Amino acid sequence: MVVLATAMIPHKDAPLLAQKLNVAYDKHGFMAEAHPKLQPVETSTGGIFIAGACNSPRDIPETVAMASAAASKALILFGSDILEREPIVAKVDESTCVACYYCIKVCPYNAIDRKEIKDRQERLSGKLPMLIRAYARVAEPVMPPVRQNLLNLSDSMMNRYLHKIFALNEA
Numbered sequence: 001m002v003v004l005a006t007a008m009i010p011h012k013d014a015p016l017l018a019q020k021l022n023v024a025y026d027k028h029g030f031m032a033e034a035h036p037k038l039q040p041v042e043t044s045t046g047g048i049f050i051a052g053a054c055n056s057p058r059d060i061p062e063t064v065a066m067a068s069a070a071a072s073k074a075l076i077l078f079g080s081d082i083l084e085r086e087p088i089v090a091k092v093d094e095s096t097c098v099a100c101y102y103c104i105k106v107c108p109y110n111a112i113d114r115k116e117i118k119d120r121q122e123r124l125s126g127k128l129p130m131l132i133r134a135y136a137r138v139a140e141p142v143m144p145p146v147r148q149n150l151l152n153l154s155d156s157m158m159n160r161y162l163h164k165i166f167a168l169n170e171a
Contacts, residue, residue, distance in 0.1 A: 008057035021048055022110070030056050041070040044108065049073050 010029040018025040023043045024032040031050050034042040041049045049070035052063035077083065092103065092112060104112045 008053065010054065014054065021045060023048055023050070030054065041066055041073060047077060 012029075014029045014031065015025055018029075018031050021043075022045045026032055031043065031054050033040050033050060033055060034044050041051055043050055051066035051070040052058055055066070058066070094115075099114075101114060104114070
């Protein structure tokens with residue numbers, strides 16, 4: 001028996017979207033789940049869920065099941081008045097930091113940035129400020145613009161936004 005199936009590739013802009021949402025993706029451009037068995041619709045970025053063909057080539061029943069699971073996960077987030085976050089907190093020991101900034105490269109949450117201490121006396125004398133010390137520090141918490149914009153939408157705006165997404169998917 002021979003079964004022929006049409007090949008499926010992700011949209012050409014899928015890796016760009018994954019980068020903007022800070023979601024992992026594979027070498028083919030499909031978005032990666034946090035864990036294939038334990039968290040099949042969750043991504044490494046909290047609050048972002050995937051379903052269907054953005055994850056890998058899937059048939060309709062499997063896509064519907066994943067979409068239901070993703071919708072359930074989203075409803076859990078919206079169902080409570082207070083959101084609890086993971087107990088992972090970035091910390092930099094500034095007294096031992098040697099300013100190699102490797103921690104900035106490896107931090108999956110982009111929670112660390114550079115801090116420079118400069119001499120103000122140099123600026124007052126008209127010269128460029130002299131760098132006294134540089135070190136890594138925990139960055140101020142900033143909500144990604146995509147999620148912040150979604151939180152600011154009214155119900156009617158959210159409905160229009162969702163209709164546009166579904167219209168793009170149907171095209």
